[in-house]
Amino acid sequence: MSLPQAATAPAIPAPVSSGVSNAKLGIWLFLASEVMLFSTLFTSYVVLRMGAASWPRGWEALNVPLATLNTIVLITSSVSMVMAYARAVQRDLPGFRKYMAITIGLAYLFLIFKCYEYGSHFEHNEWPSTSIFHAVYFTLTGLHCLHVIGGIIVNSTLYWMSGKNFDHPLFLGRVEAAGLYWHFVDIVWIFLFPAIYLI
Amino acid sequence: MVDTHAHPPQGFIQKYVFSQDHKIIALQYLITAWIFLLIGFVFIMVMRWSLAFPGTPIPWIGRFLPADLAPNGVISGQFYNSLCAMHGTIMVFLGVVPLGVGAFGNYLLPLQIGAPDMAFPRLNMLSYWVYLAGGLLMLGSFILPGGAAQSGWTSYPPLAIINPGQTVWLFGMVLLITSSLLGAINFIVTTLNLRAPGMHLMRMPIFVWSELVAAFLLLLAFPPLEGAAIMQLMDRIAHTSFYVPKDLVVLGMMHKASGGGQPLLWQHLFWFLAHPEVYVLLLPPMGIVAEIIANNTRKPLHGYGTIVASMLSIGAMSFIVWAHHMFVSGMSATLSNFFLVTTMIISVPSVAILTCLIFSLMGGSIRFTTPMLFALAFLPMFGIGGLTGLPLGLTVTDIYLHDTYYVIGHFHYVVVTGSIIALMGGTYHWFPKWFGRRMNDALGRFHFWGTLICMNCVFFPMFILGLAGQNRRYYDPTAHLHDLPTQPLHVLSSVAAWLLFLVQLPFIYNFFHSIWRGEKSEENPWKATTLEWACPSPPPHGNFTETPLVWRGPYEYSPEGLKTDWLPQNADPRSLEAA
Numbered sequence: 030m031s032l033p034q035a036a037t038a039p040a041i042p043a044p045v046s047s048g049v050s051n052a053k054l055g056i057w058l059f060l061a062s063e064v065m066l067f068s069t070l071f072t073s074y075v076v077l078r079m080g081a082a083s084w085p086r087g088w089e090a091l092n093v094p095l096a097t098l099n100t101i102v103l104i105t106s107s108v109s110m111v112m113a114y115a116r117a118v119q120r121d122l123p124g125f126r127k128y129m130a131i132t133i134g135l136a137y138l139f140l141i142f143k144c145y146e147y148g149s150h151f152e153h154n155e156w157p158s159t160s161i162f163h164a165v166y167f168t169l170t171g172l173h174c175l176h177v178i179g180g181i182i183v184n185s186t187l188y189w190m191s192g193k194n195f196d197h198p199l200f201l202g203r204v205e206a207a208g209l210y211w212h213f214v215d216i217v218w219i220f221l222f223p224a225i226y227l228i
Numbered sequence: 229m230v231d232t233h234a235h236p237p238q239g240f241i242q243k244y245v246f247s248q249d250h251k252i253i254a255l256q257y258l259i260t261a262w263i264f265l266l267i268g269f270v271f272i273m274v275m276r277w278s279l280a281f282p283g284t285p286i287p288w289i290g291r292f293l294p295a296d297l298a299p300n301g302v303i304s305g306q307f308y309n310s311l312c313a314m315h316g317t318i319m320v321f322l323g324v325v326p327l328g329v330g331a332f333g334n335y336l337l338p339l340q341i342g343a344p345d346m347a348f349p350r351l352n353m354l355s356y357w358v359y360l361a362g363g364l365l366m367l368g369s370f371i372l373p374g375g376a377a378q379s380g381w382t383s384y385p386p387l388a389i390i391n392p393g394q395t396v397w398l399f400g401m402v403l404l405i406t407s408s409l410l411g412a413i414n415f416i417v418t419t420l421n422l423r424a425p426g427m428h429l430m431r432m433p434i435f436v437w438s439e440l441v442a443a444f445l446l447l448l449a450f451p452p453l454e455g456a457a458i459m460q461l462m463d464r465i466a467h468t469s470f471y472v473p474k475d476l477v478v479l480g481m482m483h484k485a486s487g488g489g490q491p492l493l494w495q496h497l498f499w500f501l502a503h504p505e506v507y508v509l510l511l512p513p514m515g516i517v518a519e520i521i522a523n524n525t526r527k528p529l530h531g532y533g534t535i536v537a538s539m540l541s542i543g544a545m546s547f548i549v550w551a552h553h554m555f556v557s558g559m560s561a562t563l564s565n566f567f568l569v570t571t572m573i574i575s576v577p578s579v580a581i582l583t584c585l586i587f588s589l590m591g592g593s594i595r596f597t598t599p600m601l602f603a604l605a606f607l608p609m610f611g612i613g614g615l616t617g618l619p620l621g622l623t624v625t626d627i628y629l630h631d632t633y634y635v636i637g638h639f640h641y642v643v644v645t646g647s648i649i650a651l652m653g654g655t656y657h658w659f660p661k662w663f664g665r666r667m668n669d670a671l672g673r674f675h676f677w678g679t680l681i682c683m684n685c686v687f688f689p690m691f692i693l694g695l696a697g698q699n700r701r702y703y704d705p706t707a708h709l710h711d712l713p714t715q716p717l718h719v720l721s722s723v724a725a726w727l728l729f730l731v732q733l734p735f736i737y738n739f740f741h742s743i744w745r746g747e748k749s750e751e752n753p754w755k756a757t758t759l760e761w762a763c764p765s766p767p768p769h770g771n772f773t774e775t776p777l778v779w780r781g782p783y784e785y786s787p788e789g790l791k792t793d794w795l796p797q798n799a800d801p802r803s804l805e806a807a
Contacts, residue, residue: 039801042426042777051347051417058413062451069455069500073470073493080490157466161488164468168459 052199056206060213063176067217070172071224074165085162087226092146096226099142100218106135107215110184110208117204122195125204129188132211136181143174166225173221176214183207248349249769253356254335255662258655260356261327264363265648266732268318271311273725275703278303280722282704297375308703309378310393314366316381317397320509321404322363324643327651328512329408329446330359333415333439336658339760339767340433342424342776342798347417355410362403369396382498385471385491389463390478398461405454408446415443424759424798426778430536431797433758433782434522434529437536438515441543442508449504449547456497463489470494495557499550507546509643511539513650514581517603520657521585523756524600525592526793528783531584538577538584545574555623556630564623571621578614582607597754598672602653605680606646613641616691631701634694640687645680652679652735659739660753664765665746671738678731685724689717755794758782762798 047054078084087093109131116124147167150156157167187207194200244252277286283302286293290301297307338346346352369376374392377383388394419440423432432440459470467485471494474487522529529535551559551567586607594600616638619625629635652675659667696714698705705711705718752761763772776798784795790804 039779042424042779044425045423045428047420049421051421054417054421055348055413058416058447059409062409062412062447065448066451066455069452069497070459073455073459073497076493077470077488077490081488157462157468158486160486161469164462164466164470164486164489167466168462168468168470172458 050202052202052206053209056209060209063213067172067220070169071220074169074224077161077165081161085160087228090162091166091226092149093226095142095146096222099139100222102135102139102142103215103218106132106139107212109135110211114204114208117195117201120195122191125191125195126188129184129191133181133184133188136177136184139177140174140181143170169221169225173214173217176217180207180211180214183210246353248345248353250334250338250346250349250352251662251767251771253352254331254333256356257326257330257334257359258332258662260360260363261323261331264318265323265327267367268315268323269729269732271315271318273729274303275308275311275315276722276725278308278703279705280719282706303703305703306375306378309380310370310376313377313380313383313397314370317366317377317400318363319643320381320505321401322359322366324509324647324651325408325505326359328509328516328647329415329439329442330356330411332435332512332516332651332654332658333442334411335662336760337415337436337439338418338422339661339763339771340436340758340782341419341422341427342759342772342778343418343422344770344772346414347422348414351410351414355407355414358403358410359407362400362407365396365400365403369393369400372396382502383460383494384498385460385463385494386473386476386483388460388494389472390483395461395464398457398464401457402454402461405450405457408450412443412446412450415439416447419443424776424778427759427797430533431778431781433515434518434532434535434539435512435515437539438511438518441539442511445504445508445511445543445546449501449508452497453501456494456501460494492554492557495554496551499553500547503550503553504543504546506639506642507542509647511542513606513647513654514539516650516654516657517606518585518588519758520599520603520653521588522783522785523657523754524595524597524603525588526595526785527588527592528781528785529584530587530590531580532781532783535581535584538580541577542574545570545577549574552621552626555626568621568623572618575614575618575621582611582614597656598667598669598676599653599657601673601676602649602656605676606650606653609641609645609649609680609683613638613643613646616641628697629694631699632694633690633698633700636700637687637690637694640690645683645687649679649683652676655739657754658760659742659746660749661760661765661767663743663746664749665742665744666749666753667738667742667746671734675731675735675738679728679735682724682728682731686721686728689721693717752796755792757784757794757796759797762796 049057109128113125113128113132116128150163155163157164184207187204191200243249247253247256274286274289277284285291285301286298286303290298293301293303293307297304297310303311334346334352338344366376372393374396377388377393377397378391379388379394383394383397419432419436459468462468463470463472463485469485469487469489471491472483472485472487472489473491476483476485476487518529518535549567549570551563552571555564555567589604616634619629620635620638656667656672659665693714694700696711698711698714702708702711706715749765751763751765753765754761759776759778760767762776777800778797779799779801780795780797782797784797786793787795795804
């Protein structure tokens, strides 16, 4: 072992960091774990369907027009989420609040349609226990709905906090993190919709 | 949105109970996890009575057990199953992982990279409390209607779907998984973002690397179990049939569910988590051993780069070996050959790490301190555990050995004489940093020798029992004639287990006595180089008085041209030249 005893003074150690903010890195890691969670359920769906003697066609057993409408609702809410973030970047509080309110409202609309959809299944005496197809359908969409509810809670908290904390240095990062999460919820639905309703 | 580093917390509750300081949270984890380990140990001591002297009442404890679980003090098969399931669950999810990651990782990782705290202090606090809630729910399941889970820590369906008590276990697991996920995110962000200036990735101590890899494993392997647990929960609560095959008959009655599910699906998902989990149990203790060995041989660790690369490849490979736990469950020959090959490959980096650690001893001037004794014991013990695993990775031998005591012997050598020995050594090593006092050395040595001998007497007979063909799931091993000749080995194993408990008493006494009465220790009692020894013992809120600058790698021991035989990572070379 030799010491760095050069004639010139040793370089002062420079800061090291990933260059990504804590909030952003944290949310990406969280989303990685979420990807693993939903992949597990999708994989199980594939395995169960391959092993099943018969499997109903999604479009015959489920309400495709309503789900299509819900897809549009969710994609629109993703757009409004981007708009809310853009307004926050421009330091425009009323604009941020307007688009955040639209995002939250659309999320509620999604849930209302979903409740109607579930309700009509229950009316026809179709429950998770009815068949393995229904088990997959209710569990996957149900878990997705829980994520929508989580998004509503996060976005509502940001809306509520924005009055006091809009100028806080960490606020923008939090909106961005919430936005990434919301897009993830949207993407999960975009995989779910064809996988369960259309094939 | 408060800057928690700037304001030290006030008042007892904020300081010691709902603390957001990583050091306090780590000590909460430390004490809680050791207590859970003790509880899991008590469970197995009760079970070992049934294995050594089946059908006889348990002395002392027997009369306190409720009559439905242990009529006349003799434990019932059902109660044995509950104890067995909870022993596994507690030891893995509430004991060793929280100790290696939650306690040691939480305390040392920020200190070793020169950070003031974790990246998300509030999240850190939350993960401890969620863990505690999960743990209490698991323990509480014994007094809830239906009792504790009885389907083993692996919870294989359809048994797990029929047995009572399983629902609470699943809820407990969801809490524990959530806690681990929050912790994993925190560890990774902290390691990547909060390193002190100059702390490049390849200057991080091995322990930090081990925690980083373990955190990635927790992050990516736990969600599949969460998904699997959600489906099992649906099977139990909503009567779906994810894991229920068609026309299942239970106790002569048709099981009321639509059927059409696949019991094997659970096994795949469970082991997809549980194999990486094995490495979460192992990597932090390996990191601890590396730190102790480098410090006590007074020379740089042999093959730092090799160890880091091995840890990374273990992390990656651990995701594609899971089905070697399922060779006897049935799978196609192609698939079992694939998992056989990957299993053989993953043993290579583990051997590489062990070899590097053994080579580190060569030519060192070894100090036989108490922590070093534990670290040295880790090497051959983990070696036995690892080598006995090879026959389980080969399908031909595994099919004979899988359901026998051999498997129990194998993984207890890995986790108990491996991980727990290392965690005990780590406790002695970092105790001065945690409390500013040292643990008693004489008691420590007595604890070490007693533990090492007893542990071997507990687990070695299991290899013989297993090779003799004894099934590992009976609560009465004398029920079969062919098992009678090996029954004395069960008695030996049980007596050793109870002695093992007795030699832990000096450790417990030593720990609590030394917190208040131990010999005072200075900042760096072991003359170590890593950053945690550069701050006061115990470190104040915010850890470092000024942000340390990192000039060199972590193990600069016995450098040339220097009076001292250690060169801390933060020692300024300009002031060294002046001296």
